[in-house]
Amino acid sequence: GRKIILDVDTGTDDAVAIMFAALHPELDLLGITTVNGNVALANTTDNTLRVLDWIGRPDIPVHPGVPHPIARFGFPGGKHFEQDDDNDPHGTALPIPEPSTAAQATGAIEYLVETLRATTEPITLVAVGPLSNIATALAVDPSVAGAVDELVVMGGGHAVSNVSASAEFNIWADPEAASVVFSAGFTRRTLVTLDATHRALIPQRTCDALDALGTPAGTAAARFITRRIGAYEHTTVGAAPVHDVVCTAYLVAPEVISTRHLPVAVETASPLTVGRTVIDTRPDTELEPNAHVALDANADLLNELLLSTFARDVTS
Numbered sequence: 001g002r003k004i005i006l007d008v009d010t011g012t013d014d015a016v017a018i019m020f021a022a023l024h025p026e027l028d029l030l031g032i033t034t035v036n037g038n039v040a041l042a043n044t045t046d047n048t049l050r051v052l053d054w055i056g057r058p059d060i061p062v063h064p065g066v067p068h069p070i071a072r073f074g075f076p077g078g079k080h081f082e083q084d085d086d087n088d089p090h091g092t093a094l095p096i097p098e099p100s101t102a103a104q105a106t107g108a109i110e111y112l113v114e115t116l117r118a119t120t121e122p123i124t125l126v127a128v129g130p131l132s133n134i135a136t137a138l139a140v141d142p143s144v145a146g147a148v149d150e151l152v153v154m155g156g157g158h159a160v161s162n163v164s165a166s167a168e169f170n171i172w173a174d175p176e177a178a179s180v181v182f183s184a185g186f187t188r189r190t191l192v193t194l195d196a197t198h199r200a201l202i203p204q205r206t207c208d209a210l211d212a213l214g215t216p217a218g219t220a221a222a223r224f225i226t227r228r229i230g231a232y233e234h235t236t237v238g239a240a241p242v243h244d245v246v247c248t249a250y251l252v253a254p255e256v257i258s259t260r261h262l263p264v265a266v267e268t269a270s271p272l273t274v275g276r277t278v279i280d281t282r283p284d285t286e287l288e289p290n291a292h293v294a295l296d297a298n299a300d301l302l303n304e305l306l307l308s309t310f311a312r313d314v315t316s
């Protein structure tokens, strides 16, 4: 199958993306790198190990990355709306058993650089958290971008934001890293924005169907997404976006999103708009397009893909 590396800040939607990538027969998940984001690095790493154990894929290596943004001592000012108690869709530890496996001794940056240097086949890099690890690996060796056939990023937004009036969490959490990644020499860059993920909502009835599958992935996905639906009760009643899994679903069903080749740049200076992806949709823009930007998605197809993929149980 298609060789991929996932970079995650496991929270509930990262967890669904991990299960999808680890279980879908067309994907070969080589390894996972973890980063600080939704929760601290120790927790994103522990949560990732929990998910892999739970679905019977403890063979997939987990490499912890950087514990903070690359050019700041912390996130920009302001609170990530999802870190609020009453509408936090993540929590700290995922509601599945603690892992019986440990993370690798080799860190994420070394793993990314060495794996991309050594590979004889193209690898697809899927980043669904802040881009601190990716930017750091590029700082060590910019040429590693050449081994990546496609970089798929969950992040940014055009008409939709979440962490502030104008920014999306993954980009906002490490804006300098995002700016580096959007100007690096990747052959193909796909950006799945909030505009897309908010058009691919998962309703409670799908959670019920996932639970009825009776598989580890179905049960866990139902649990994680039900929590998200509760957290999103003020925005998308009775359903929730599961942002990160749109990226892994796209790898096996590109028609789950529709993209436009557009110029994208990241604001890193302005206190008001720091972390904003400035996406230029002007037909006569003078700027060069640098990303295939998804601003729309197919909800029915995404729901179908979750149900078909999570019917698989590899624990027996």
Ligand code: BDR
Pocket: 009, 011, 012, 013, 014, 038, 082, 128, 129, 154, 162, 168, 169, 170, 243, 244
């Ligand atoms: C992104 O932020 C996190 O909360 C999710 O895991 C997703 O990657 C959405 O803005």
Ligand code: CA
Pocket: 008, 009, 010, 011, 013, 014, 038, 128, 129, 244
């Ligand atoms: Ca994430």
